[in-house]
């Protein structure tokens with residue numbers, strides 16, 4: 001009976017759905033396995049490799065070989081590993097303790113993702129302690145042809161590494177019949193970003209489209225096609241710039257139509273690929289359908305009637321109507337069933353909306369540069385003004401001193417207060433010698449706010465200057481009658497007469513909090529003493545932070 005059971009009908013939805021997310025991100029969940037058409041030898045005349053023949057032999061594959069296509073065959077050291085001082089030691093020791101070049105050079109921190117060809121890890125490079133991503137090919141090199149195909153990816157990564165919207169490539173090597181590629185670490189893929197945000201504002205969608213069109217244009221300008229454009233193969237860096245990645249299927253258009261191409265993910269595949277037609281327009285279709293997925297949070301079918309509908313220009317109303325008509329039109333023409341009717345990257349980049357954004361970007365760059373220049377010159381001017389002000393005060397004191405209206409302070413004597421603590425005595429009050437004038441002078445030195453910023457002249461001075469000022473300065477807190485305000489520096493200095501040998505104002509600043517505590521207890525003992533403004537010490541710290549921010 002069991003043998004004659006009727007086959008179960010295939011369950012398939014007849015309606016488009018939103019993307020599903022079951023709590024944890026699995027990059028492979030929606031990715032059907034790639035169908036590899038055939039293996040064809042790829043020309044690798046320019047491959048720099050010290051021992052390119054026999055790489056699959058057991059012995060030779062134990063040794064790490066650098067892979068580089070840069071500079072053609074003239075690049076003599078491309079085949080020599082290690083490439084960094086640390087790696088040099090690594091290479092020596094790896095021979096002795098059986099550690100791979102990867103393990104010697106990197107600390108593996110996390111797995112970032114996995115595709116049909118490789119696993120990608122977040123690593124820390126031991127030579128510079130920076131974070132990178134390293135992609136390790138999943139399958140062993142099964143032969144020279146397969147190896148050459150994998151190495152083609154290195155050539156492409158190197159080729160597009162300099163473009164702002166393509167992933168930055170660092171270096172590649174092979175060992176144990178595997179390919180290792182070190183590249184810049186990105187924050188996340190566009191697919192991960194979509195799962196995280198779900199609803200992406202349309203303004204952002206346009207920016208993503210602009211980034212990707214720029215990246216794709218750099219390929220198309222060289223007559224190359226990507227063939228695997230999808231959200232998972234777009235990475236976002238820390239500056240929110242989208243970058244094209246995964247150049248594993250990149251191929252010259254002419255070669256592609258010579259049966260040498262491999263199809264990418266079927267969910268993003270252009271319809272004409274089924275007839276073996278590979279063109280730049282196929283990339284435009286893939287980008288268009290990826291934008292549809294991104295803008296409408298739509299789950300793309302990998303086959304079936306819905307797959308065909310999307311390729312016949314029938315876009316589901318309930319999804320497409322959620323976005324603006326302008327974006328709808330762009331997506332629709334990118335997904336046109338007829339490849340010849342699809343716009344090129346250049347035509348798309350000249351879309352009024354994208355043109356406007358590019359202009360805005362340009363002016364933003366200029367504006368950013370200008371504002372940076374302005375901030376720097378403003379700061380320089382500010383410092384000069386402060387110096388001038390200080391000089392003016394000094395001159396004023398000097399003149400007053402000549403006119404005998406002001407007498408420089410002498411070192412204060414020690415005094416003992418009621419609580420038994422010996423503290424520095426208040427300097428002789430100038431008001432005692434010349435009535436009326438000096439009090440104003442003290443306030444000028446000790447507590448003049450500059451402009452509308454919460455800071456003091458002394459804050460802008462070098463350590464020596466601040467000490468000089470404080471010597472002219474404000475009387476100590478304890479037992480003082482007239483003090484209205486005091487910078488902590490002056491207060492600090494007077495209180496720390498015991499440490500007069502110290503030449504560093506910063507050091508005394510560090511001790512400020514201690515002294516303030518003592519001061520507080522002193523104040524408690526003598527209730528009539530006015531309080532010192534403790535906030536001033538906070539202001540000083542803030543000022544330094546402010547300066548470094550502006551840098």
Ligand SMILES: Nc1ncnc2c1ncn2[C@@H]1O[C@H](COP(=O)(O)OP(=O)(O)OP(=O)(O)O)[C@@H](O)[C@H]1O
Nearest residue numbers: 112113114115116117118120133185186189232246
């Ligand atoms: N530089 C990087 N920074 C951060 N994550 C990365 C980086 N490179 C790759 N990834 C993550 O690893 C995943 C797989 O990488 P990649 O697409 O290069 O592998 P693949 O095997 O060629 O994939 P595919 O099946 O698409 O061909 C990416 O989707 C991404 O999530």
Ligand SMILES: [Mg+2]
Nearest residue numbers: 115232233246
């Ligand atoms: Mg990929």
